[in-house]
Amino acid sequence: MDSQINDRIEDALSNHPSVEVLSERLQGWLKEAEEALPDGLISLLHGEPIGHPLHPILIHLPLGGWIVGGILDFLPGRSSPEREYAADMALLLGTVGAVPTIAAGWTDWSNARGQARRTGLIHGSLNEVAFLLNAASLLARRRGRRGLGKALSGTALALGGVGAFLGGQLVYRHGLGVGHTMTVPQG
Numbered sequence: 001m002d003s004q005i006n007d008r009i010e011d012a013l014s015n016h017p018s019v020e021v022l023s024e025r026l027q028g029w030l031k032e033a034e035e036a037l038p039d040g041l042i043s044l045l046h047g048e049p050i051g052h053p054l055h056p057i058l059i060h061l062p063l064g065g066w067i068v069g070g071i072l073d074f075l076p077g078r079s080s081p082e083r084e085y086a087a088d089m090a091l092l093l094g095t096v097g098a099v100p101t102i103a104a105g106w107t108d109w110s111n112a113r114g115q116a117r118r119t120g121l122i123h124g125s126l127n128e129v130a131f132l133l134n135a136a137s138l139l140a141r142r143r144g145r146r147g148l149g150k151a152l153s154g155t156a157l158a159l160g161g162v163g164a165f166l167g168g169q170l171v172y173r174h175g176l177g178v179g180h181t182m183t184v185p186q187g
Contacts, residue, residue, distance in 0.1 A: 003173075010169045014118040023121040030110045045107035053177040055104040059167070062101050062127075063160060065094020066134060070157045073150045088141055091153055095134045102128060108177050116174035119166055126163035130156040 034042055047054030072087035105127070109120040133156035141149035170176040 006165075006169060007173060010115075010119055010166065010173070013122055013166070014115055016118070019118045019121060023117045026121065027110060027112075027117065030106060034107070034110060042107060045104045047104070053104075053108065055101065055108050055177060056171070058097065058101040058104055059164075061097030062094040062131070063164060065090045065092070065097060066130070066153065066157050066160055069094065069153060073153065084146065088138070091134060091141075092138055095131060095138060098127070098131045098134075102131065112170075112174075112176055116170055116176050119174070120170055120176065123163050123166035123170060126159045126166070130160040130163060133159070 043049065045054060047057070069087045069091035072083055072090060075083070102124070105124055109117070109124060112120045133152045137149040137152035137156065139149075140146075140152060171178060
């Protein structure tokens with residue numbers, strides 16, 4: 001997609017006064033919550049000990065698990081207990097992996113301003129809904145409601161895709177997380 005098209009899509013989603021008001025309030029609450037966390041945890045969630053933002057590293061686990069689970073769920077052909085088990089395990093791995101990813105993402109978002117803050121709120125919200133839908137999918141699967149589980153995780157995967165698009169905008173259009181823990185070489 002052309003970057004101008006991407007920017008117009010992002011603008012249509014995030015340029016609303018109500019999103020600004022909500023993001024400002026939530027960011028204030030998040031900053032207050034961060035003050036109650038143990039020393040060093042915020043630094044860790046930003047990735048400062050490794051010299052690289054942590055959130056972009058962690059996103060591969062939830063998205064990878066959810067994509068593999070989706071492929072196994074919707075792969076043409078007859079399903080088997082082994083394939084269902086593999087889909088469930090991939091989904092579980094992605095969902096468990098989403099917990100630190102969400103924490104690192106909200107930590108990075110706590111410093112965002114302007115449109116990046118509004119877009120980040122939508123990005124994070126979509127991905128948290130995807131997380132909750134995947135958790136519900138795992139529960140449905142465990143209770144023998146595989147069709148419902150597949151519908152929930154399929155919806156979550158679609159929302160996660162939109163969230164990933166917005167995450168790309170945050171990095172490539174707004175530079176969120178870029179340079180937070182790294183030094184740009186001179187020369």
